[in-house]
Amino acid sequence: MHQSNRYLSLILLAGFACSQPQETTHSVEADSTASKYSHAPLVEHIYTADPSAHVFEGKIFIYPSHDTETEVAEDDMGSHFDMKDYHVFSMERPGGKVTDHGVALKLEDVPWAGRQLWAPDAAEKDGKYYLYFPAKDKQDIFKIGVAVSDQPEGPFKAEPEPIDGTFSMDPTAFQDGDDYYLLWGGIWGGQLQWYEDQKLVEGRNGPTEGLPAPDQKALMPYIAKLGDSMTDLAEKPKEMLILDESGEPIKAGDNARRFFEAAWMHKYNGKYYLSYSTGDTHFIAYAIGESPYGPFTYQGNVLDPVEGWTNHHSIVEFQGKWYLFYHDTQLSGKTPLRNIKMAELTYLPDGKIETVKPMK
Template sequence: MNLKSSTSLIALSTASILLLSSCGKQEKAEETETVEETKSSFLSAPLISHIYTADPSAHVFNGKIYIYPSHDVASVVEEDDSGAHFNMRDYHVFSMETIDSEPVDHGVALDVDDVPWAKRQMWAPDAAEKDGKYYLYFPAKDHDDIFRLGVAVGDNPEGPFEAQPEPIKGSYSIDPAVFQDGNNYYIYWGGIWGGQLQKWRTGEYLSTGDSPYADEPADDEPAISPMVAKLSDNMLEFGESPKKIEILDQDGMPILAGDHERRFFEAAWVHQYGGKYYFSYSTGDTHNIAYAIGDSPYGPFTYQGVILKPVQGWTNHHSIVEVAGKWYIFYHDTELSGDTHLRNVKMTELTHNSDGTIQTIEPILE
């Protein structure tokens, strides 16, 4: 894409050197690829380089692009499959005047110390606007180490945001994403393994030990469903009982838990195109951003294919937004650090085909 991939070799080299210096990563310089190799290996260059960012939720508010990412930090927590080493504690908001602009960092919009109920791990957020107020939705572990969803309110899209004193009643797991459809707002969420969604299969939290896999269904059973609920009028609570989302194959059968190439893992996102609802998500351990299409924001959604193939790094988490008549996907990889938990946000153009399907994107070039 010409937005960032056309950045000159000299500019990219300078940015890389500055990043290594500012983040205390000089010792990794000899381990990383050369600038020339990096330029030829990645479809897009990082949008933000002075801090590590991931899980970008992008929106257009008041004619300007806003990005709500998580903020990766170095962690002394040992890496494991529950994601404990993703130990983020605050959120920065970034804005872009146009799709070609450099993102502006508006500083810390919300810190874990400002959330009375939260203990740690401020993971992927999202934002919404209603009647001139802005709402930041975020997951965090409470003081019992159970993920809940919180909401904070601000007068401006860049924050600062003031958190509600309690999490959303009845909420659990991670990765909230809000979709506006007319006057209705829907919140989607869920993530398995470290996101704990599998521990809520009975409607109550199951504590079956430290293994993130313990409560998964058998491979020949339907995969664990992400969740959806219409938000209340004040945007602070679920306005209805949460519902499970069905992701079906082309024969109308549920995607199975053993189908790791297609089953939902985390990172729900919904956009609308051509009168249809597109539910996209990460497949987790197979590293795809996949999508399914339906006729209702509640689903069911029929699996269509892969939007974004695997990036460098274990995770991926995306958002899809229309800007000035074109569509873009925001995502992350680990180009700047090479470390799984120190990621950087990227962006590239997304194309819907004439039949409504989406062209698959290769984020790493041969």
Template sequence: MTRSFLSAGLLALAAMVGPGLGTGFCQHAKVKPLISDLFTADPSAHVFNGRIYIYPSHDIEANVPQDDEGGHFNMRDYHVYSMDNIGGKVTDHGVVLDLKDIPWAGRQLWAPDAAFRNGTYYLYFPVKDKEDVFRIGVATAQSPAGPFKAEAKPIPGSYSIDPAVFTDTDGQTYMYFGGIWGGQLQRWHSGKYDKSLSTDLGKGHDQEPALSAKVAKMSGDMLTFAETPRDVQILDEQGKPLLGGDHDRRFFEGAWMHKYNGKYYFSYSTGDTHLLCYAESNSPYGPFTYKGVIMKPVEGWTTHHSIVEFKGKWYIFYHDTEISGKTHLRNVKVRELVRGADGAIVPIVP
């Protein structure tokens, strides 16, 4: 059901009542995959020149056993897709960046994002270096459809995965990033890389503040951080930091930022519980107050998403495993995002 069929009163009621009634109002007809000839996931959607461009991961059958480190997600290149309208034709612009063309890369091209500034398009991507440590790289192009040329080295001071690049209304750009377990964020807990921290911080840390995503202001050339990355703090309704054991609300990976009515909405995946949640702030740095669930678990692995406004409506791009039934061979989807009168997002049951 789209927003046009819901009155403001019903939307507000759905937001107040929460998942019970809200999900009922937000049920959609069956959503078809946008792309069926390739496996795609982790879609970052942006509007450039009046057209939607989607920057997803490209899943392949790598014949690697599944593990908590994500070894079976052994992607090797990126495609870019575009569309003039939601529900319209999706154009595949082909391979825009290949692993072999990144001088410092080792393996695993995971979820990317894109941005535009000063006449140049930037593609940000996580990939393991020659020592098997995730870093974040950047590639540039003169067209949003690429092809992109990678810089010779990763962004200095970058680490972990899932870069999400947000440009505020004042023109300043920020990068949000990080992912636990296979994304290696926990290995940087001390400020230096510690390979022994393979999955979170281990037993006994459930009552400590949860690991945070990171945020850093980007420099004017969009190729480096303008500052040392800082924590993205998420607080509960009492103003206390979410704890490591709060698996239904804590950050795990898949950060995204969007702005609506002057508020900053930080959304993310809870990882092992497969929820897509969001928190709200008056600043792009936070702290953010937890607000609720955007989307219940999809079929397959974690919920990596993006949220974008297009022609006066808001949409969420995400993935599931409808086509393959396998967690490492996913397909991208899109549906409208519905809000209450107060800006609260009505939860979706996919």
């Protein structure tokens, strides 16, 4: 075969393969192929990160971001995380086959977006599925959008504009009975430090301009109840206060405990658990409150630092057991090229979470 024709055939074959559902198997136990890791990658044929897991239709569905090779230079604003689409994955049971349902949403199909489809999440209401996602708009400012589908795996159709009243990134959808909430926020590349009173301050740029002084209250994530349509907010967003053991807000200089990004909420024994990444100290920390609005009191760490700079997770119950989903860089050894994993989560009698160790 002529070399150019052979190359074209390989490209076409690869494209066909990526468009079809793909299945892999995995274990939630120790990874026997690499002894230093506690858990095996769920997906190996593409790079995935920031896994948001939910139980829909009796299966676990995972909504991660999709890492790809890029020529964009690394910087503290995360420009090298240059994602351009989303894949949705499902599994009928932990340890079983993981199905890649293919591309669920592409950057070019989001009318308002300019670049960087970062960590998404999903929700279901009345048989409709909603994919919440951050992207930078044409002015390079992060907004949160929503796309809708009739099935959990998509494909999803994006609304023409971002959700009014949202800003920053890392949206998380949380259902509490008949109520649905959206949480979001992230500093440095997430641009939360560029806002005051939920309004963008002109002229701020870079990862640290606008951050509070170390002895001041840290920036916190935001929450708002979703409207009946699930595509708008029903109220003005509220700050979610994270407090220390003495009831004081966590300080900006408390890097091992303060909020950085990746807020997630779940409910256990009537309590609301807010978990989040501490960013430059690389923990997944958690705090507990009596209401989805908080305040929340810091308790400790869900997950110790992983291999790679970033840390992002989700927590879900499935058939009476709880699972943590997270990512590391086992497959590539490179921070912008990550792979998702899962581990069983253990609650202690006092309601605290036993810290997961991603490395042996």
